[in-house]
Amino acid sequence: MIKFEVVLIATPAFGNFVPIVEFAQRLIDHDPRFSATILIITMPEQTLLDTCIQSRVATSATNIKFVHLPTVDHPSLDQSQSFVAHVSSLVEKQKSNVRQAITNLMGTELDSDSESNSVPQLAGLFVDMFCTTIIDVAKELDIPCYLYFASPASFLSFMLHLPILDTQLTTTELAELDTELVIPGFVNPVPPSVLPPLALKRDGLSWLLYHGRRYLETKGIIINTLQELEPHALNSFSTSQMPRVYPIGPVLDLAGPAQWHPDQAHHQNILNWLDGQPLSSVVFLCFGSMGSFDVQQVREIAHGLERAGVRFLWSLREKPKAQLNLPNDYTSLEEVLPHGFLERTVGIGLVCGWVSQVSILAHKAVGGFVSHCGWNSILESLWHAVPIATWPIYAEQQMNAFMMVKELGLAMEIRLDYKMGRRMVLAKEVEEGVKSLMDGDSEVRKKVKEMSLKAKMAVGENGSSCTSLGTLIDELANGV
Numbered sequence: 001m002i003k004f005e006v007v008l009i010a011t012p013a014f015g016n017f018v019p020i021v022e023f024a025q026r027l028i029d030h031d032p033r034f035s036a037t038i039l040i041i042t043m044p045e046q047t048l049l050d051t052c053i054q055s056r057v058a059t060s061a062t063n064i065k066f067v068h069l070p071t072v073d074h075p076s077l078d079q080s081q082s083f084v085a086h087v088s089s090l091v092e093k094q095k096s097n098v099r100q101a102i103t104n105l106m107g108t109e110l111d112s113d114s115e116s117n118s119v120p121q122l123a124g125l126f127v128d129m130f131c132t133t134i135i136d137v138a139k140e141l142d143i144p145c146y147l148y149f150a151s152p153a154s155f156l157s158f159m160l161h162l163p164i165l166d167t168q169l170t171t172t173e174l175a176e177l178d179t180e181l182v183i184p185g186f187v188n189p190v191p192p193s194v195l196p197p198l199a200l201k202r203d204g205l206s207w208l209l210y211h212g213r214r215y216l217e218t219k220g221i222i223i224n225t226l227q228e229l230e231p232h233a234l235n236s237f238s239t240s241q242m243p244r245v246y247p248i249g250p251v252l253d254l255a256g257p258a259q260w261h262p263d264q265a266h267h268q269n270i271l272n273w274l275d276g277q278p279l280s281s282v283v284f285l286c287f288g289s290m291g292s293f294d295v296q297q298v299r300e301i302a303h304g305l306e307r308a309g310v311r312f313l314w315s316l317r318e319k320p321k322a323q324l325n326l327p328n329d330y331t332s333l334e335e336v337l338p339h340g341f342l343e344r345t346v347g348i349g350l351v352c353g354w355v356s357q358v359s360i361l362a363h364k365a366v367g368g369f370v371s372h373c374g375w376n377s378i379l380e381s382l383w384h385a386v387p388i389a390t391w392p393i394y395a396e397q398q399m400n401a402f403m404m405v406k407e408l409g410l411a412m413e414i415r416l417d418y419k420m421g422r423r424m425v426l427a428k429e430v431e432e433g434v435k436s437l438m439d440g441d442s443e444v445r446k447k448v449k450e451m452s453l454k455a456k457m458a459v460g461e462n463g464s465s466c467t468s469l470g471t472l473i474d475e476l477a478n479g480v
Helices: 014-030 047-059 083-093 094-111 132-141 152-168 204-216 231-236 264-275 295-308 357-361 373-384 395-409 427-437 445-458 464-478
Strands: 004-009 034-040 064-070 120-127 144-147 220-223 245-249 282-286 313-314 349-352 366-371 388-390 412-413
Touching: 004 014, 004 094, 004 464, 014 034, 014 047, 014 120, 014 144, 014 373, 034 132, 047 094, 064 264, 083 094, 083 132, 094 120, 094 132, 094 245, 120 132, 120 464, 132 144, 132 204, 152 204, 152 220, 152 231, 220 264, 220 464, 231 282, 245 395, 245 464, 264 282, 264 349, 264 357, 264 445, 282 295, 282 395, 295 313, 295 427, 357 366, 357 373, 366 373, 366 395, 373 395, 388 395, 388 427, 412 427, 445 464
Parallel strands: 004 034, 004 120, 034 064, 120 144, 144 220, 220 245, 282 313, 282 366, 313 349, 366 388, 388 412
Antiparallel strands: none
């Protein structure tokens, strides 16, 4: 049996690294002829991500290998520079190391006995949405290169349409627009207020334009979505200029960080508390690995929850001390929450720090999710049939929220256009949003349950995503 190897590289961030590892696992589970090598870029600021990586290295199947690339001098960190600009520069500096790592793999292949099938053939290189400079390495080494896109198809449509928008807006920054935009992957015109914050800054926009243009240089684009969820966006890609698109989602890490996070006792205490709550009675508030608020906003959330009178689990984290660092747990919740809040909500609410989000969404007591609308979080909530109330913060989350509420009717709205440092979400908005979310008979809740079943069918045998993955594997194996 001829064996095949794929190489994958991802941006060093939770929302990028974990999905590409899960994709590699999905691919090799689907076809035992395949193995995977994942190249790892480290960032000293991301210590928790390093813990996650170490766990995956220790527990992954033998047909997934992890190669840590040598460290390089990090680009100087300008306080005005975006995360994407910084990490894109970092990936650029790793090109020679990536080339060497892949050359080493190819050397092993060439050194093997030509009559032997024991050494796999290198079938493809997969880069993620901010690692497109590595496409150059694939071209140099004559390796088929694919994009693994961990965000929705609607956002891919925006990224591909951005160069057209840029030529149309030569004298007007996106930030100054007051007219809605027509983007092929969206049914409705898109208000400028939900464009990614990154696109409203010149350095961020320039990098988005760079990456979006380079997507078209790949042989195919693998998207963590499903045909049943985003039919309009996926159908908008059917042009001769586009690489082939493979929707293979949802690709999820259903075990989550509960399997590797150092604070297991904390996690168990939260599960024990949930075990004591009625079915679907708890609203869960969590804002992602990078989500945090200032004290004034925290207190507005607290007042809103108290007025709503619902059971709640709130993952509350402190703003990071330095740029590129992740938020930390508060050392004293009393200092940031309204006076007496913890005492008044004893029994119906629990405020905590870090949580294993997917484990909480899987719990039978959780009936609603106030979310930052990161794509992994949306897919997790749909998988577990927990409806979302939208509170986007960064990245493409505003567009995700717009899609979920206005395009698909799969979420409730608290805010679609929230941006850090702008107009605060008031207690009344939180109260009304949470009450609507926890309505057990809402149309949104019914639609989310239906989509949950469709998502599970899509990745099952003969499902749309399973079939799409099989088509990709055939292409990789046949070199077509």
